[in-house]
Amino acid sequence: MxxxxxxxxxxxxxxxxxxxxxxxxxxxxxxxxxxxxxxxxxxxxxxxxxxxxxxxxxxxxxxxxxxxxxxxxxxxxxxxxxxxxxxxxxxxxxxxxxQLEALAGSERFRIAAMNRPAIGVFPPHDWREILEAGLMKDSVRPRGLTQIFTANCGSTAIESAYKAAFMAYQHKQRGHSDFTAAENDSSLFNSSPGSPSLSILSFKTGFHGRLFGSLSTTRSKALHKVDIPAFDWPAVDWPQLRYPLEENEADNRKEEERCIALVEETIERWQAKSPVAAVVVEPIQSEGGDNHASPFFFQRLREVTRQRGVYLIVDEVQTGVAATGTFWAHEKWNLPHPPDAVTFSKKMQAAGYYHTEELRPSAGYRNFNTWMGDPARAMQASEIVKIIEENGxxxxxxxxxxxxxxxxxxxxxxxxxxxxxxxxxxxxxxxxxxxxxxxxxxxxxxxxxxxxxxxxxxxxxxxxxxxxxxxxxxxxxxxxxxxxxxxxxxxx
Amino acid sequence: MxxxxxxxxxxxxxxxxxxxxxxxxxxxxxxxxxxxxxxxxxxxxxxxxxxxxxxxxxxxxxxxxxxxxxxxxxxxxxxxxxxxxxxxxxxxxxxxxxQLEALAGSERFRIAAMNRPAIGVFPPHDWREILEAGLMKDSVRPRGLTQIFTANCGSTAIESAYKAAFMAYQHKQRGHSDFTAAENDSSLFNSSPGSPSLSILSFKTGFHGRLFGSLSTTRSKALHKVDIPAFDWPAVDWPQLRYPLEENEADNRKEEERCIALVEETIERWQAKSPVAAVVVEPIQSEGGDNHASPFFFQRLREVTRQRGVYLIVDEVQTGVAATGTFWAHEKWNLPHPPDAVTFSKKMQAAGYYHTEELRPSAGYRNFNTWMGDPARAMQASEIVKIIEENGxxxxxxxxxxxxxxxxxxxxxxxxxxxxxxxxxxxxxxxxxxxxxxxxxxxxxxxxxxxxxxxxxxxxxxxxxxxxxxxxxxxxxxxxxxxxxxxxxxxx
Structure with a gap:
């Protein structure tokens, strides 16, 4: 003893x-x-x-x-x-x-904070410079993702990414960007075909936020969900691994394979009912109990989602920004193809998601809101990145x-x-x-x-x-x- | 000519x-x-x-x-x-x-901006003072509403208010705050009874935001909605009034009565399918085309929602903060009973909703997120209120x-x-x-x-x-x- x-x-x-x-x-x-x-x-x-x-x-x-x-x-x-x-x-x-408080004391920050723009309509003339000093810096931007959508918090980042996935999925089905009259008309009544039966697949015990779309993918605790209407979307077992991971590789591999098979099965089964447009996943399930999976699991997940034309959204709201010993947790997976979108918020102080060109909406104003992010918070993100990099x-x-x-x-x-x-x-x-x-x-x-x-x-x-x-x-x-x-x- | x-x-x-x-x-x-x-x-x-x-x-x-x-x-x-x-x-x-930029230059603002708290868990010791200097000041807080929930943007304010309405509605049905095992378990699968079939009634051509719950109540333009899954929730005609209102009172009154009757009918009809927990309404439909209604309409709306145990959420995200010549647009209605919730954002620079005690959740962590608002933006709101009041x-x-x-x-x-x-x-x-x-x-x-x-x-x-x-x-x-x-x- x-x-x-x-x-x-x-x-x-x-x-x-x-x-x-x-x-x-x-x-x-x-x-x-x-x-x-x-x-x-x-x-x-x-x-x-x-x-x-x-x-x-x-x-x-x-x-x-x-x-x-x-x-x-x-x-x-x-x-x-x-x-x-x-x-x-x-x-x-x-x-x-x-350093952060010195930034806050600077004239450019004061101006940004007190004259908040509707970025989508009247962007600051130096918005690109602000982004490139931090959020879109080459050392920060997840490899393979050239696009950014800025938002105000983690939940709005996630939900905007879901919207982008649904729009891109339907665009692919449709083969062009023109909506039919039936789509236009029915959408105003929340009915099909304009409001389609599509779904986001998430993992049991996962957490992705607490608004209506994000909460429909959150499966952490009943207290988060009871009494709130939710979309009928599928959830799949998260691999129940044994720790330490390195001592249980063989068993864990089997469990991860079982869950990947469930993902494939579920995508197939839901095709007739409410096709899966995207899978959302945390690199480490946080709110749900710090549940890990191995790079193998995520590599397989990327593989099966690509094979089936389903987008993969990696939710790095909690894991992002250096805490896991790499800037993004998903860097450790060595994916041959990047995720389609990566969300961020929390430690970045600015929120949003990175994405591929494929996830750009087919027309302006489709994924839009009043503020579309916050230049003051984006400046803060740049300074945080600078401090992180300067100090290793x-x-x-x-x-x-x-x-x-x-x-x-x-x-x-x-x-x-x-x-x-x-x-x-x-x-x-x-x-x-x-x-x-x-x-x-x-x-x-x-x-x-x-x-x-x-x-x-x-x-x-x-x-x-x-x-x-x-x-x-x-x-x-x-x-x-x-x-x-x-x-x-x-x-x- | x-x-x-x-x-x-x-x-x-x-x-x-x-x-x-x-x-x-x-x-x-x-x-x-x-x-x-x-x-x-x-x-x-x-x-x-x-x-x-x-x-x-x-x-x-x-x-x-x-x-x-x-x-x-x-x-x-x-x-x-x-x-x-x-x-x-x-x-x-x-x-x-x-004045705003002087606030931004103050030490207390710099500290608030660069040390953003998770307000729900670690509130600043002077959070109440910050609120009472602006958002909760007696001259600002809508009459009859003693409670506030702070958020980061209009859409999150609206959706959090919807969540509060759903929770309070079910709490009333249930008669107590304990969830059944069936509710707890089913909620994690997005199924009934834990994820109930409940709805929010909104008006055609209304706009309440663009996340999944708010977009389900938004009926402004197809471009906002096509391809995004939506809840099957009811929408009712907005009165088509003739302008100027004062020259068309008799006709307009009939049209408003027609729409109120539709609200009543719809609440009744949806009772079996997906009961209406709340009606959401803009004082002036903004994005949808600046569509007005008279105080009579809103008085009747308050009356019928109260009679039927349905909450009334007044969305003042665009109309609030002095633009309509009163601090809140709904002040002009002289309601005998206040709305159950009033949302705000935009000109306030801080976002959230005011509400009655009845809309307090039955337990902590039910309506919750990481930041729960932003003290820096709440300070800005206080200064905006001060400038508005000092300058009439x-x-x-x-x-x-x-x-x-x-x-x-x-x-x-x-x-x-x-x-x-x-x-x-x-x-x-x-x-x-x-x-x-x-x-x-x-x-x-x-x-x-x-x-x-x-x-x-x-x-x-x-x-x-x-x-x-x-x-x-x-x-x-x-x-x-x-x-x-x-x-x-x-x-x-």
Missing amino acids: PRPTAPLRISASTSTRAIHPALTAGQPLRPRVTTSNVPGPRSQSILQDLNRSGDFRTSLVAVDYAKSKGNYLTDADGNQHLDCFGQIASISVGYRNE LVEHTAQVGAQLYEALRGLSARHPGLIQNLRGKGQGTFLAFDCETPAQRDELVGRMRNKGVLVGGSGARAVRLRPLLIFSEKELEVFVETLQAVATEIVA | PRPTAPLRISASTSTRAIHPALTAGQPLRPRVTTSNVPGPRSQSILQDLNRSGDFRTSLVAVDYAKSKGNYLTDADGNQHLDCFGQIASISVGYRNE LVEHTAQVGAQLYEALRGLSARHPGLIQNLRGKGQGTFLAFDCETPAQRDELVGRMRNKGVLVGGSGARAVRLRPLLIFSEKELEVFVETLQAVATEIVA
Whole structure:
């Protein structure tokens, strides 16, 4: 039996190159919680007050963003938290980043923020330059995708990509861009042929957003879906893999083949009822529990979708922007043909999707809205990209992630009941593990929070880590120490 | 026959109080177009370039926002346009407003913009203060609605309101908040009972956004809808009124009664198939052609929806924020009971919906997403509200709108074929008229643009005016002169 109190050594062999001190300058050295519980009394009072005019039952603490810094969040009671959840995986380069705030103080940002255009009709004269400095930079744009559609959040990005897929699918069927009178007329009544029976295939336990189209492909939790009308669209089993992946390759391969066969079968079966225009997939199912699949699975998925004329939309809203140790998670699959669309949001702070020329609509105004994105957020994305590239944060996250994985492996060996199914090897800091039960997971997350370390839950009993891209050796030590202390308390 | 070249006098009796000079300081005195056409060569080249990596077939000009000012937009060729379209009705207090840009330069705005929270989980400690300075201020919040849900754009606001309506409707049916096992399980397969057959009733030619739920209630144009799967939801005739409304009251009343009867009939008929949980309605159908209805119609709509336990969602995304001469267009209806929800976006720059306590979800996380709005945009909304209130822009817009209506009435009398069905009396500057044909409308809009005045089209053959809230007597003169000149050219 391992001694739970023995300090855990962090392997020197995977030690990371230090990131630039400016990225973490001024942040606390370690968490500090001075209230007896989190949320403390001041947070509690603020949240109760907010809950009178909106739904804040979901809130953990009220935050003083002005006093937050680097990897650390300061709450309304002055508690300082090491943030390994990052505003549901949406903070990239840390709180109060000086370069970002300098951008915000620039005249061009102020003008962009306060004079928001309808980009589709009156684009800023330098819109292309703004895009090419960040979102469309060669080092950023997913290989093989030459087009971009900008939006305001992850759900609108996903739904606009679905629309593009439906339009392109029908365009292909039709062979030309002219709609028939019957299509035009019936569409206004939401009837066929103008409003066709077409579907998007998604995977069970997947999450793609919570509006009506995206929620119809989300299969994470009943709480997200009950009472909301949904399209009758197919969902297919997500491979249930054994971790660590590298020790279970043969079994996992069979399971992935089984799921790919289901995808093929389902596409075939739905052809008569509501043809599948696109398959949507997360590189790592996040909200649904950090469920992984291998490059083989995604290669096969690309293969079968291409064979059957079905578009493949890779949803990188949560996995994108360096967190998995590559800029996009799907880079690791070495696909011979790119996905048809890749969605982004969260850490990019700007949202939208990249796509092929085939997914351009047949006419203007078909995939359109008032704002069509936000130049201020696109500028912020450029600055985030610049900070990531100047500081090598993709490589940094790959390295520190490997180190964190090893540390967690050590803890898992000590507490095999509490820290199960560790996953995310080779996926940067995008790591997760299961507890024995949902209640135990909640206890672990709560105890971590009371010690000033924020982590997220996902799925039924998973703990998901979503540290910022500036998470480094020092934070790793704090995290591991805290988890070890909590594990000891829970197991004891 | 009127002489088309005679100058049009602007009635002194409706002359407006001058707005504060700071709001329009530095703007051009009149439009200036130096290129032979709009877009000029520089805009054309920029748009062509942009079109290589996205769909910019819809763009009119590339804009230099830094050089735009007050009511005037400067394009990439240096042309200066009087903007009576306002980025599809989303600009409120003018370009390069100094107060707004001062806000953008403040530390609190910079912090909010660059450290965007997941508001639902980690709200800023001063979130309530931010809301109460603007969105939830007593003078702003629609009477009777105590709750707010913040979002990122009009479509997400509308769809989140639909979700709230569906959840509250089912909660009422169920009588409690616990879901059955069958509801939980079936929801993950998008099947009944968890994913119920419920509907939103909307009006023909209405527009409520372009995502999958909102587009299912949008009935404006086939181009918006063809090829996109839609929910089988009911649409009811919108009253076809005769203008001016005050001269056709008896006929219009009959038509409105006919449509209300259709609403009642439809709610009844769909009860067995897909019960109507909510009716959604625009105070003035905008994208669909600026179609009006009277307070009587809306009072009856409120009455019948209440009688039948159906929620009423008033979509003020385009009509809200002072443009119709009251802060909200629905204020003019004097409803005995408020709508259940009122959506906003565009001119507010922040988006979301106000609602009753009944529309609060039964549990946390049911109506939820990552960002849940944007504190930076909420701060901007507060500043916009402050500018509107300090400068009396609601009353100003009511007054200048009345004056503009009278001027257009004069032009309509001179050019009865070209300027038909003038509408919007008593609705601030939210005015529109029809041309004889769609082609003639397009010609009029294009000729106005070539003379440096931007107006929008809507519906089949309508011209919609969406001036900024700082549109004043001077701009009115320019607008009327230009329209008169164009009318003379077209009629000649």
